[in-house]
Amino acid sequence: xxxxxxxxxxxxxxxxxxxxxxxxxxxxxxxxxxxxxxxxxxxxxxxxxxxxxxxxxxxxxxxxxxxxxxxxxxxxxxxxxxxxxxxxxxxxxxxxxxxxxxxxxxxxxxxxxxxxxxxxxxxxxxxxxxxxxxxxxxxxxxxxxxxxxxxxxxxxxxxxxxxxxxxxxxxxxxxxxxxxxxxxxxxxxxxxxxxxxxxxxxxxxxxxxxxxxxxxxxxxxxxxxxxxxxxxxxxxxxxxxxxxxxxxxxxxxxxxxxxxxxxxxxxxxxxxxxxxxxxxxxxxxxxxxxxxxxxxxxxxxxxxxxxxxxxxxxxxxxxxxxxxxxxxxxxxxxxxxxxxxxxxxxxxxxxxxxxxxxxxxxxxxxxxxxxxxxxxxxxxxxxxxxxxxxxxxxxxxxxxxxxxxxxxxxxxxxxxxxxxxxxxxxxxxxxxxxxxxxxxxxxxxxxxxxxxxxxxxx
Numbered sequence: 473x474x475x476x477x478x479x480x481x482x483x484x485x486x487x488x489x490x491x492x493x494x495x496x497x498x499x500x501x502x503x504x505x506x507x508x509x510x511x512x513x514x515x516x517x518x519x520x521x522x523x524x525x526x527x528x529x530x531x532x533x534x535x536x537x538x539x540x541x542x543x544x545x546x547x548x549x550x551x552x553x554x555x556x557x558x559x560x561x562x563x564x565x566x567x568x569x570x571x572x573x574x575x576x577x578x579x580x581x582x583x584x585x586x587x588x589x590x591x592x593x594x595x596x597x598x599x600x601x602x603x604x605x606x607x608x609x610x611x612x613x614x615x616x617x618x619x620x621x622x623x624x625x626x627x628x629x630x631x632x633x634x635x636x637x638x639x640x641x642x643x644x645x646x647x648x649x650x651x652x653x654x655x656x657x658x659x660x661x662x663x664x665x666x667x668x669x670x671x672x673x674x675x676x677x678x679x680x681x682x683x684x685x686x687x688x689x690x691x692x693x694x695x696x697x698x699x700x701x702x703x704x705x706x707x708x709x710x711x712x713x714x715x716x717x718x719x720x721x722x723x724x725x726x727x728x729x730x731x732x733x734x735x736x737x738x739x740x741x742x743x744x745x746x747x748x749x750x751x752x753x754x755x756x757x758x759x760x761x762x763x764x765x766x767x768x769x770x771x772x773x774x775x776x777x778x779x780x781x782x783x784x785x786x787x788x789x790x791x792x793x794x795x796x797x798x799x800x801x802x803x804x805x806x807x808x809x810x811x812x813x814x815x816x817x818x819x820x821x822x823x824x825x826x827x828x829x830x831x832x833x834x835x836x837x838x839x840x841x842x843x844x845x846x847x848x849x850x851x852x853x854x855x856x857x858x859x860x861x862x863x864x865x866x867x868x869x870x871x872x873x874x875x876x877x878x879x880x881x882x883x884x885x886x887x888x889x890x891x892x893x894x895x896x897x898x899x900x901x902x903x904x905x906x907x908x909x910x911x912x913x914x915x916x917x918x919x920x921x922x923x924x925x926x927x928x929x930x
Contacts, residue, residue, distance in 0.1 A: 475529050475536060476516055478564025478576065482646075483539045485671055488660055489652065490539035493561055495532030495639075496582030496592075500626025503527060504596070504638065504891070505603060505898075507620050513569050514576075514620070514643065521621065530621055530641045532561040532581050540584035544658055545651035545714025546764055548748055553658050555651060555714050556586030559594060562647065573675065575647050580625070580639035593629050596622075596638040597883045598927070600894060602725040603640060608874050608901035609722060614700045615693070616722040617644040636887060645721055648672050650761055651714030653768040662771040669772055672718045683772035684783055691762055691787070693720025695795050698754055699802035704873065705731035705829040707751045709741040709926055716761045727926035730873045732915035734822045734829045740876075742925040755799070759791045806868050807836065808860030814851075821847040828915045833869040837862055870904035876924055877916040 483490045508518045520526045525534065532538040540557035547555075560579035568574050580594020603619035610616050620641040627637035648668075656664045666683075673686040676693075680686050697720050701708065708715070709727035717723050727741035736752035744750075749757060766773075766784040774780040803815035822829070827846045835843035844852040874897070882893040900908040907913075916924070 475525065475534050476566065478536060478566055479573075480537055480539075480564050481573075482541075482562065482565070482575075482671070483537065486664075486668065488664060489542045489656060489668070490562070491542065491556075491585045492538075493532075493540040493557075493584040494538055495561060495578070497533070498531060498625040498627065498637075500624070501527050501531055502624055502626075504600070504622045504624050505895070507603075507607070507618070510618055510620055510643070514566055514574065515569060516620075527623060529563075530578060530623060531625075531639055532563060532578055536563065538563055540586055541647055541652070542586065542655050542659075543649055543651035543714050544655040545649070545712045546654075546761070547712045547714070548744070551654075552714075554586070554655070556655075557584055558587040558590055559583070559592035563641075572645070575644045576620070576641065577644060577647055578639055578641045580637070591629065593625070593627065593637050594639050595629060595631055596624065596636040597887050598726065599638040599640040600883055600886055601879065602642070604879065604894070604898050604901060605725045605728060605874050606642065606722070607898070608904065609706070611902045611904050612700075612704060612870060612873075613868075614704070614706070614722060615697050615720050617642045644717075644723065645719040646672070646675055646717070647723070648675075648718045649714050649723070650716045650718070650765045650768070651712070652718070653765060654713060657768040665769065666772055669769060676719050683769060684787065687762075687766065687769055687773075687784075688787055688790075690718050690720070690765065691791060691794055692798070694758055694762070695755075695791075695798035696720065696802075697722060698758055699795075699798040701754060702751075702799065703802050703806050703833075704870075705734065705751070707731065707738060707740060707749075708754065709739065709744065709749055710928065711749050711754060711757045711761065713761045713764050716758070716765075726928040729876050729924070729926050731829050732875070732921065733826050734832075735826055736823060738921075740924060740926045742927050755795050759788070759795070762791060763788055806833070806865070807855065808862055808865050809855070809858040811858050814855055814858060817851055817854075818847070821851060830870065830873050831913070831915070834871055836860075837865045837869055867905055871907050872900050872904045872912050874901050875912070875914075875916065877920050878912065880924070 511518045528534045538561040542556040544553050545555050563576040583592030599622045603622050606616050606619050623639045625637040628634050629637045656668045669683050677689045707729050715724040729740040739747045739750040770780050773783040804810050840852050882897045886894045900912045
């Protein structure tokens with residue numbers, strides 16, 4: 473088989489927003505893990521991807537056109553006007569088995585014009601981490617980029633210490649971010665922002681006709697995604713505007729983690745000194761990021777500047793209600809009842825008693841009697857009186873998530889050359905509703921969270 477055909481729609485349409493780039497030559501590249509089922513969904517031959525030609529294709533080393541995408545971003549509240557793919561390449565777009573256009577993107581392949589002095593390379597641990605967590609999120613029903621492969625480059629690279637080099641290949645509905653629109657606004661005329669917004673609207677919401685409608689669609693899609701994060705206890709860790717997609721998909725799994733004990737103030741990222749992106753802050757940070765998108769899109773809301781400001785403000789004024797309804801839908805769905813009051817009491821009890829979130833959620837399905845010991849008999853009796861649809865809950869409350877202590881241990885083993893714990897955990901978290909045993913269900917040992925920190929992997 474020859475290299476698959478890829479389109480280059482984004483690169484062709486927006487030469488201002490890309491720079492030609494090619495993956496650097498690697499000393500000993502080979503596949504570490506390949507997502508065969510996803511490959512087939514993308515009409516890619518897994519056997520060919522394992523060949524030397526396939527490996528070169530995944531690393532951006534074949535004869536095809538590859539580009540680094542430009543974007544800006546507010547990082548921890550501060551604007552960085554020129555970020556972009558400093559260690560990544562857009563290989564192109566393809567159409568999957570369901571007729572959806574998907575980006576094929578690889579990161580860790582070496583420096584680009586956006587590298588800002590970095591080496592552009594990836595480390596094995598962070599790449600394996602993103603592969604596992606993004607595939608777990610997909611299995612949990614959360615909109616997300618997906619992982620196609622992790623490849624070892626054969627390099628040793630310097631991070632906190634010397635570690636194995638690697639690259640990750642992922643797919644996405646697109647890699648367009650709020651930061652992409654910000655970058656277009658900063659470097660170009662309103663015409664560039666208008667063309668980009670039209671392209672994004674036609675790609676993600678083709679039934680919509682106006683830029684204001686598109687902005688609101690991004691708002692709703694992101695609110696629905698983050699409502700799922702909050703139900704599952706997912707802490708993204710780096711919700712900069714360059715990590716907030718226009719599609720609503722979760723992207724960038726660098727410093728992410730999951731809650732064990734339900735503590736809304738939890739954050740794990742080593743670079744988040746003040747907890748800006750703590751678990752409880754994720755909804756308001758989304759609102760802040762959307763306000764930055766509204767600023768970048770402002771000329772598109774109306775030709776009259778005052779009217780444009782009024783329309784943008786009206787859209788942002790709707791965000792609290794959009795978020796509350798998204799959260800309410802997710803919570804009432806999770807509880808098998810439409811009663812908003814019982815959902816509000818549930819959240820309050822979780823905050824008061826700080827139980828292990830995944831275990832407690834699962835008891836809604838498996839053992840209301842045991843649940844009463846955690847949240848109280850009164851709440852359970854009131855909930856049961858509403859005749860919840862417990863059969864529907866079975867596919868909402870996983871038995872397994874990527875527990876932080878298990879993933880950290882598996883990555884440590886993988887970096888030393890033993891992939892067995894990692895592959896075992898991957899098998900569990902991509903089949904999260906089956907019971908794979910107590911060792912994969914239990915929260916971290918006492919004291920683990922106090923010292924556990926996550927890192928961006930750059």
